[in-house]
Amino acid sequence: LPSSLNRQFRLRARPSGRIKPSDFQLVETPVPEPAAGEALVRTLYLSLDPTNRIWMSDVEQYMPPVALGEVMRGGGLGEVVASRNPAYEVGDLVTGLVGWQDFLLTDGSGMGALTKLPKGLPIALPSLLGGVGITGITAYFGLLEIGRPEPGETVVVSAAAGATGSVAGQIAKIRGCRVVGIAGGRSKCDWLTQELGFDAAVDYKAPGWQQALAAACPSGVDVDFENVGGEIMDEVLARMNLNGRVALCGMISGYNADEPMRGRFDAILMKRLTVRGFIVIDFAPRFTEAALQLAQWTLEGKLKHRETIVDGLENAPTAINRLFDGDNVGKLLVKVAEPSAR
Amino acid sequence: LPSSLNRQFRLRARPSGRIKPSDFQLVETPVPEPAAGEALVRTLYLSLDPTNRIWMSDVEQYMPPVALGEVMRGGGLGEVVASRNPAYEVGDLVTGLVGWQDFLLTDGSGMGALTKLPKGLPIALPSLLGGVGITGITAYFGLLEIGRPEPGETVVVSAAAGATGSVAGQIAKIRGCRVVGIAGGRSKCDWLTQELGFDAAVDYKAPGWQQALAAACPSGVDVDFENVGGEIMDEVLARMNLNGRVALCGMISGYNADEPMRGRFDAILMKRLTVRGFIVIDFAPRFTEAALQLAQWTLEGKLKHRETIVDGLENAPTAINRLFDGDNVGKLLVKVAEPSAR
Numbered sequence: 200l201p202s203s204l205n206r207q208f209r210l211r212a213r214p215s216g217r218i219k220p221s222d223f224q225l226v227e228t229p230v231p232e233p234a235a236g237e238a239l240v241r242t243l244y245l246s247l248d249p250t251n252r253i254w255m256s257d258v259e260q261y262m263p264p265v266a267l268g269e270v271m272r273g274g275g276l277g278e279v280v281a282s283r284n285p286a287y288e289v290g291d292l293v294t295g296l297v298g299w300q301d302f303l304l305t306d307g308s309g310m311g312a313l314t315k316l317p318k319g320l321p322i323a324l325p326s327l328l329g330g331v332g333i334t335g336i337t338a339y340f341g342l343l344e345i346g347r348p349e350p351g352e353t354v355v356v357s358a359a360a361g362a363t364g365s366v367a368g369q370i371a372k373i374r375g376c377r378v379v380g381i382a383g384g385r386s387k388c389d390w391l392t393q394e395l396g397f398d399a400a401v402d403y404k405a406p407g408w409q410q411a412l413a414a415a416c417p418s419g420v421d422v423d424f425e426n427v428g429g430e431i432m433d434e435v436l437a438r439m440n441l442n443g444r445v446a447l448c449g450m451i452s453g454y455n456a457d458e459p460m461r462g463r464f465d466a467i468l469m470k471r472l473t474v475r476g477f478i479v480i481d482f483a484p485r486f487t488e489a490a491l492q493l494a495q496w497t498l499e500g501k502l503k504h505r506e507t508i509v510d511g512l513e514n515a516p517t518a519i520n521r522l523f524d525g526d527n528v529g530k531l532l533v534k535v536a537e538p539s540a541r
Numbered sequence: 542l543p544s545s546l547n548r549q550f551r552l553r554a555r556p557s558g559r560i561k562p563s564d565f566q567l568v569e570t571p572v573p574e575p576a577a578g579e580a581l582v583r584t585l586y587l588s589l590d591p592t593n594r595i596w597m598s599d600v601e602q603y604m605p606p607v608a609l610g611e612v613m614r615g616g617g618l619g620e621v622v623a624s625r626n627p628a629y630e631v632g633d634l635v636t637g638l639v640g641w642q643d644f645l646l647t648d649g650s651g652m653g654a655l656t657k658l659p660k661g662l663p664i665a666l667p668s669l670l671g672g673v674g675i676t677g678i679t680a681y682f683g684l685l686e687i688g689r690p691e692p693g694e695t696v697v698v699s700a701a702a703g704a705t706g707s708v709a710g711q712i713a714k715i716r717g718c719r720v721v722g723i724a725g726g727r728s729k730c731d732w733l734t735q736e737l738g739f740d741a742a743v744d745y746k747a748p749g750w751q752q753a754l755a756a757a758c759p760s761g762v763d764v765d766f767e768n769v770g771g772e773i774m775d776e777v778l779a780r781m782n783l784n785g786r787v788a789l790c791g792m793i794s795g796y797n798a799d800e801p802m803r804g805r806f807d808a809i810l811m812k813r814l815t816v817r818g819f820i821v822i823d824f825a826p827r828f829t830e831a832a833l834q835l836a837q838w839t840l841e842g843k844l845k846h847r848e849t850i851v852d853g854l855e856n857a858p859t860a861i862n863r864l865f866d867g868d869n870v871g872k873l874l875v876k877v878a879e880p881s882a883r
Contacts, residue, residue, distance in 0.1 A: 260811050261783075428806060441603075447810050464770060464804040468789050468818040469602050476810040 205230045206512055208271045208299035214255055216455050217523065220516045222255070223271065223299075230302050238287035240277040240303045240313065245512065245533040246328045247519045248274065248362075249426075252454040261478050271299035273515075276328050277313070278538055290539070292316040292324075294332060299515055301535060322494060324538065329530030330366050330504035331493045337448065337479040338366035338424075339489040343374075344482070345446035345475050346422040350375030353416050355435050358426035360387035361522075362530035363448060365395060366493070367424045369502050372396050376422075379415045381431055383525040390528065395503055409434050419443075428452045428460050436466040445474040455523060505529030547572045548854055550613045550641040556597055558797050559865065562858045564597070565613065565641075572644050580629035582619040582645045582655065587854065587875040588670045589861045590616065590704075594796040603820050613641035615857075618670050619655070620880055632881070634658040634666075636674060641857055643877060664836060666880065671872030672708050672846035673835045679790065679821040680708035680766075681831040685716075686824070687788035687817050688764040692717030695758050697777050700768035702729035703864075704872035705790060707737060708835070709766045711844050714738050718764075721757045723773055725867040732870065737845055751776050761785075770794045770802050778808040787816040797865060847871030
């Protein structure tokens, strides 16, 4: 067993507005030993996602919020380092809710259920949490099952340079759509159009971006893959075509606010839109289909990924704010430990 | 030909807030004579609907707004009094966009297309505009195709004592749902529970109505048939169950406001709701199915109607405000003329 301590970030206070390091308590405990039926997993990469912020708030949501004093919930990728559970072998790579900690004991059930990854995949570990992992799977089902774009339709993606948006836009391109991304800053927009093949990208930090959005959507908008909410969603909704669809994946602009997030219902009524909120776990029985397809597109060069990797578990409480500042490209990860030689 | 003049209400100004009589110009012209291919229709009943208010505003909507100087658009029921079109015979009863006028010339095409009603129907003319007419058809498709309630689910209907809501709630009862209506005032609520068979009715004008709504929906809300918007919709959305559906039929609380109508998108996201705006004309190919079913339920006594009938075309510009004041029960109509003896 590794001899280091187990660092855990426990939720001390529910954030008001931005997340502060003082919202967590850093606790160091001995690395636990697995009891019969348990496995010990060392965290290699921690996934930082907008949903972490929701879990920290005591609002009605799709899972129970993290309780005060509990280890902060978070997805990630780890390696089994000891096992008394026949389902897990030392050296196995696993993904799931590893939490903001160096080590996790799991009996393989409930929230501790971890998915084993095949060995020797020709895809880098960070991508297995991002474009080919839960983020990519979110984009896959959100776009194809909720947005349901037809070839030739116009798809707008907000937070398009983010982990989910960048994949959703590329899948829409694969489906033959006109794809317009909304992102903050020139360099992100250039990445979308020059590297990922988006037809247009709108920099919402530039003056006149509303006009740029209109110009980029000369035939209106058929599908909105919505990650941001607020003013950006308002502008997109105002340009929706009749019978358009809104795949409501997230509304990151509102997660730090105390007020409920609102949007233009008049557009839903007048344009006969279908707005549907979703969460990827509803599609769990089909995860394999999505992961295989995403892996195949990646190997064929049709799907590109980028990660922003922050080194060290100790930086998780500050790094997560990069999501809200738009200070990341692609998937935001914390690297917690090196994998053992495979 | 009748020898009276043709009174027309033409739109003079777009209302700001409530509709005022001065928003219209009353013009009296000779009764026109049909040219070849035209029929002359005398308006018997004019249908007053929330959508009239939308048509008066220069906002993006599902049809072009009424142009200034144009005869006010309105649905209704009329009788053919002269015809040079083989599709229409003198004495035919027709429904469609007759407009706020005593007489209409139609060539049977475009917006002037009128639907002939079978003669000798055992259903009163006002009901042919209400529960068995376009309003009932709206309730039918909105509830069954957009709301899609399953037996045993809880359906909440706002403006439940109105023309559409009262029918939607009764259809939900026929489908085996628990049905909760929201209406203004004790007598409307009593009508819903004692006459129409709603399981509960919540008087939103009574203090503590939010708690009454919660108590009436002990298992949450699966389907919201939404006619009102605003604060009432907020309260219903806050009680929606996972994967609930919102049939967005209208938002009358916002039609007199200058601001876009908004609603809680956080509920859509967190509860994975499907919110869909609709308009009955999207279902035009299936109108016959709906009308026949509504007529059958009516004759079987399963579907009850009520109308609030105002006498005289001259009262249309003031009577329409009863919709916004909640000062009508069931379908609001203006009786314009007596049908000839049939």
